[in-house]
Amino acid sequence: MKHLAQTIKALSDPIRLRIVLLLQAEGELCVCDLMAVLKLPQSTVSRHLAYLKRSCWVDIRREGVWMYYSLSGESCTICNEILQTLKQHASVLPEAISDRDTLVTFQQTKENPTCH
Numbered sequence: 001m002k003h004l005a006q007t008i009k010a011l012s013d014p015i016r017l018r019i020v021l022l023l024q025a026e027g028e029l030c031v032c033d034l035m036a037v038l039k040l041p042q043s044t045v046s047r048h049l050a051y052l053k054r055s056c057w058v059d060i061r062r063e064g065v066w067m068y069y070s071l072s073g074e075s076c077t078i079c080n081e082i083l084q085t086l087k088q089h090a091s092v093l094p095e096a097i098s099d100r101d102t103l104v105t106f107q108q109t110k111e112n113p114t115c116h
Helices: 002-010 014-026 031-038 042-054 077-090 094-109
Strands: 028-030 058-063 066-071
Touching (some): 002 042, 014 031, 014 066, 028 031, 031 042
């Protein structure tokens, strides 16, 4: 029961929900991508990512100095079901659409192409 509560609570924050939706749509992103979309400092984005990691929502991969985040490949059944529901509804959420558009624009113009 505690795991289920923590899993659901992780998505109760709008920032963390936006991160999960972005990762679901894009696959893998670095902190700089998320900072640009969310318009938040690195420390805030990293704190939310750490919370999602503790809640089994995201995996982390290091490449040099960059940290890349993706949805967990070993999600529990409830996480997979929640992700399916989110996927069905995210395409009509104005904020999710705006976030994806902002990400595309940022990735086309960012100065450091080595940061995914």
